[in-house]
Amino acid sequence: MTLGRVLRNGTLTVLAVLWLVPTWLLVVNALVPAGSYSGSPHWLPRDFGLFDNMSQAWDRARLGPAFGNSLLYAVVSALAAVAVATLAAFATIVMPVKRQVLWFWVIYSGTLLPLQVFIRPLFLSYAETSLYDTQIGLVLIYTAIAVPFAFFVMRNYALTLPREVVEAARMDGASWWRVFWNIHVPLSRSAMIAVFVFQFVAVWNDLMFGITLTTSRNIRPVMAALADLQGNYSNVGPPIVLAGALLVSLPTLVLFFSAQRFFISSLKMHH
Structure with a gap:
């Protein structure tokens, strides 16, 4: 085994351990029955109280409506x-549009500034336009912040698609809409699914906009509801909070593993 391979495998092992340690602590301490939690973190599993902890987190934080809200925000915004x-x-790569590089930077520039910069102007504008504390308001902002990265991935994937197919279809008289729907979309399906997974997870895990642009329990997303569990109930111990965190993470884990093959294929160059 070469030195380079040893260094690579060693680096990957260290990174895996660094990622697994906090995950292990989260799972182990979520298993601890809330009534027997001593206040210090457990490193090894002892008793099993996960389902009871999850049930308490679900009831006390009222996670049911929050789950529905986040599902709505994540699915609609990602789609x-x-x-x-x-x-x-399609417009900037396939169609003969002038200044393609300029259009790329206009759209992609939405990722260049930290999202915290937009909090104050968004709050003020939402309050003035009655979008504050509404589902449509959150859908709009989640869609807006998801487009730049989604465009970056889809544009790069479009660069790998065969241009000969499009040229042949245009020579046969196909309209741009037909080329897009019948050729571009089927060829880009794996990348579209991968982007959907990325954006679904990003919206589902958002806390900042959820606590800034909403106040009502029937509007707030699930991460904001989970934050309320820790902030508003001083008698709720860490095992219940951690069990709630595991519970709200399940949809993203299921989605990622169910779409894993599309995610992997989208990372490969199209030949």
């Missing part, structure tokens, strides 16, 4: 971002 990004990638 809208994928649709917009796929159309934009």
Whole structure:
């Protein structure tokens, strides 16, 4: 085994351990029955109280409506971002549009500033336009922040698609819309699914906009509800909070592993 391979495997092992340690602590301490938690973290599993902890987290934080809200925000925003990004990638790469590089930077520039910069102007504008504390308001902002990265991925994937197919279809008289729907979309399906997974996870895990642009329990996403569990109930111990964190993470884990083959294939160059 070469030195380079040893260094690579060693680095990957260290990174895996660094990622697994906090995950292990989260799982082990979520297993501890809330009534027997001593206040210090457990490193090895002892008793099993996970389901009871999850049940208490679900009831006390009222996670049911929050789950529905986050599912709505994540699905609608991710789908809208994928649709917009796929159309934009088609327009800037496949269609004969002038200043393609300029359009790329105009759209992608949305990722260059930290999201915290937008909090104050968003709060003020939402309050003035009655979008504050509404589901449509969160859908709009989640879609807007998801488009730039989605466009970046879809544009790069579009660069690998065969141009000969498009040229042949145009010579046969196909309209741009037909080329997009019948050729570009089927060829880009794996990348579209991968982008959907990315954006679904990003929206599902958002806390900042959820606590800034909403106040009502029937509007707040699941991460904001989970934050309320720790902030508003001083008698709730860490095992219940950690069990709640595991519970709200399940949809993203299921989605990622169910779409794993599309995610992997989208990372490969199209030949």
